Amino acid sequence: MPFKKLHASLKEALERLHIESATPFQQNAIPKIKSGINVFGIAPKESGKTTAMILNTVQKLNCTAVGDAPRALIIVENKKEALELHEKFLEFTKYTDLRVYMGYEELHIDVQKSEIYMGVDILISTPKNIHKLFLTNGVSISELKICFVDDADFLLQRKELSSLTTTSESIKKCQYVILAEKLNPKLEKLRDYFMENSVVVKI
Numbered sequence: 001m002p003f004k005k006l007h008a009s010l011k012e013a014l015e016r017l018h019i020e021s022a023t024p025f026q027q028n029a030i031p032k033i034k035s036g037i038n039v040f041g042i043a044p045k046e047s048g049k050t051t052a053m054i055l056n057t058v059q060k061l062n063c064t065a066v067g068d069a070p071r072a073l074i075i076v077e078n079k080k081e082a083l084e085l086h087e088k089f090l091e092f093t094k095y096t097d098l099r100v101y102m103g104y105e106e107l108h109i110d111v112q113k114s115e116i117y118m119g120v121d122i123l124i125s126t127p128k129n130i131h132k133l134f135l136t137n138g139v140s141i142s143e144l145k146i147c148f149v150d151d152a153d154f155l156l157q158r159k160e161l162s163s164l165t166t167t168s169e170s171i172k173k174c175q176y177v178i179l180a181e182k183l184n185p186k187l188e189k190l191r192d193y194f195m196e197n198s199v200v201v202k203i
Helices: 008-016 024-034 049-060 079-093 109-117 127-135 152-156 158-168 185-192
Strands: 039-042 072-075 100-102 122-125 146-149 175-180 199-202
Touching: 008 049, 008 079, 024 039, 024 049, 024 199, 049 072, 049 079, 049 146, 049 175, 072 127, 079 100, 079 122, 109 127, 122 127, 127 158, 152 158, 152 175, 152 185, 175 185
Parallel strands: 039 175, 039 199, 072 122, 072 146, 100 122, 146 175
Antiparallel strands: none
């Protein structure tokens, strides 16, 4: 079972949240993501994709704050999704010193830059907002280890997809995980940008 090899803080969080066993998706996806390869995680709603993402992210960062630059980047569709995901991350990082920060277009870019400058481990944001932060040197990507796109079906929108692919050109070395309900042709085209040598985990 994937849960048996997790950090003690994550095991405590799972117990506190009454999550006793891994879903079929988590059983298949967690080991693949943990191995460090690029992954397309394809499964319907309520299959445990988001929890798998949180577990893998926190595990990869060893439940410990390090430096100032974000080591994990989580891409979401909008402010609502960023707020919800931020709350979920806090449930799992409650008794760690990991710093989780969310940014979105409605929040002034200078405010985000100053707050990120104080130190962030996990950065949650939208494609457009991340792109803007990169263009204005508002965030360092030098320490980035993993990038997730949660509920990536929204990338069917041309502007969102363009912002993501453009941003990825600035990231030299990073593991990517795309989570979605369906692997459509537009998502598959990401293999040409940053999803090379990726595997598909589908439930």
